[in-house]
Amino acid sequence: MIPEIEKASKLEIKAFQEEKLRTLLAYLDKKSPYYKRLFQKHSIDISNIKTIEDLAKIPVTTKDELQKYNDDFLCVSKREIIDYVTTSGTLGDPVTFALTDNDLDRLAYNEAISFACAGVTKDDTVQLMTTIDRRFMAGLAYFLGVRKIGAGIIRVGAGIPELQWDSILKFKPTYLIAVPSFLLKLIAYAKRNNIDLDNCSVKGVICIGEPLRNQDFSLNTLASKITAEWDIKLYSTYASTEMNTAFTECEHQQGGHHHPELIIVEILDEHNNPLPNGVEGELTITTLGIEGMPLLRFKTGDMVVAHDDPCECGRNTIRLGPIVGRKKQMIKYKGTTLYPPMMNNILHDFNEIESYVIEIFHNDIGTDEILIKIATKDESTKLLQKLKDHFRAKLRVTPKIEYHTKKDIETLRFPIMSRKPINIIDRR
Structure with a gap:
């Protein structure tokens, strides 16, 4: 056809x-x-x-x-x-x-x-x-x-x-x-x-x-x-x-x-x-x-x-x-140009992560910041370090990463009126 x-x-x-x-x-x-x-x-x-x-x-x-x-x-x-x-x-x-x-x-x-x-x-x-x-x-x-x-x-x-x-x-x-x-x-x-x-x-x-x-x-x-x-x-x-x-x-x-x-x-x-x-x-x-x-x-x-x-x-x-x-989600982070799909790919490497959301915002001096909120059953400093090392190896920079409950992250991913999951929240 x-x-x-x-x-x-x-x-x-x-x-x-x-x-x-x-x-x-x-x-x-x-x-x-x-x-x-x-x-x-x-x-x-x-x-x-x-x-x-x-x-x-x-x-x-x-x-x-x-x-x-x-x-x-x-x-x-x-x-x-x-x-x-x-x-x-x-x-x-x-x-x-x-x-x-x-x-x-x-x-x-x-x-x-x-x-x-x-x-x-x-x-x-x-x-x-x-x-x-x-x-x-x-x-x-x-x-x-x-x-x-x-x-x-x-x-x-x-x-x-x-x-x-x-x-x-x-x-x-x-x-x-x-x-x-x-x-x-x-x-x-x-x-x-x-x-x-x-x-x-x-x-x-x-x-x-x-x-x-x-x-x-x-x-x-x-x-x-x-x-x-x-x-x-x-x-x-x-x-x-x-x-x-x-x-x-x-x-x-x-x-x-x-x-x-x-x-x-x-x-x-x-x-x-x-x-x-x-x-x-x-x-x-x-x-x-x-x-x-x-x-x-x-x-x-x-x-x-x-x-x-x-x-x-x-x-x-x-x-x-x-x-x-x-284009609007392009991030200039510590001198490196990033797009969210690059970070998605890294997060998918970790089976321990049950759910996540990436937040992008401007800091006090107006430059881009990244906060990744993750839910996992293994809230250890060892896992956080593995994640940061992986980001540094793949993208040359390490965003801020925090543990949150799966319920809190799913609430962010599925806001009222949403028809599909949202993994990127751009607050700039």
Whole structure:
């Protein structure tokens, strides 16, 4: 199930996207209060924007503008809206997105071809281990995508290992959609209850919300711990509400594939200049085929590296490597630049840690500080020293680390209204 455009030559893909771009610009100029105002303010004649390179003539859109002028991005009347979703609000106030009937069809198509990347077919059954309610786009998208493929789906929702295993043993799903760290809880439950992991029905997991790989595509610590206990294939998928689009690994697991029929991708430096493939920069996207709230040159805040060498699967699209970090969560700590995923990987090395949260804040002189709160049954100075030595060896710096109760940390990780666990609390 590989769309023909994704197997086309790079020149054909570019020409296809440029035609879609011109259609989008005409739509925004007619329907979008925000972009009409932007074009007028900067004297942009959209007839002069004909190529991907011409996009550089248009100012970028940021999350701040999306939050401040949320309603002005809407391009349809209220009677055309079928579904409302909101972003998770990880970095600032949540943003509302309104989807039309066609937008929901597009969302289903996106997830169907994304799941197909990971090998899901109509002969599979997929167990959904994330919420489908609470205005959460991802859960709805997963359901719609599996339905479009024609596979079976089991909507269990988040958490509760006992219920998850009850469903696995009863309905025999072949794929799970789950947060990877939750798989460790499933493994622990299986061991306590004599469930034979390697003889259950699950052959693969589409992993959301947490990275699985290092920048060279090798498994990171968390993924290595999972696969050491459970012989299953893990597939990364990366998406956001703003993009309405996912980047999912194929069987060769060399990055998430771009779907050029759905989104234009730019990798920009801090001055909004395009960067070549292979160089880390901020993912900036232009959505194609969206009616409700299309976005033009939207800076996602995610730092990534794009790869354009050929993939053995036959797709000729670029691939996004693992997220390096969120631009706003970049930390300058004792002269070293850090992103939270680097610290997550180190903490996952320690089986003694039951739960943790990383807090980032400014000290009295305005520089960045890091406090890691951990819960463990072994509150010893020896463990603290091991952790600090490991941080020093891997990152050259040692953050402050404190013991807290698991209950207190879980309260921080799951605040009221949260739809997913929060491991990073940025108080700057």
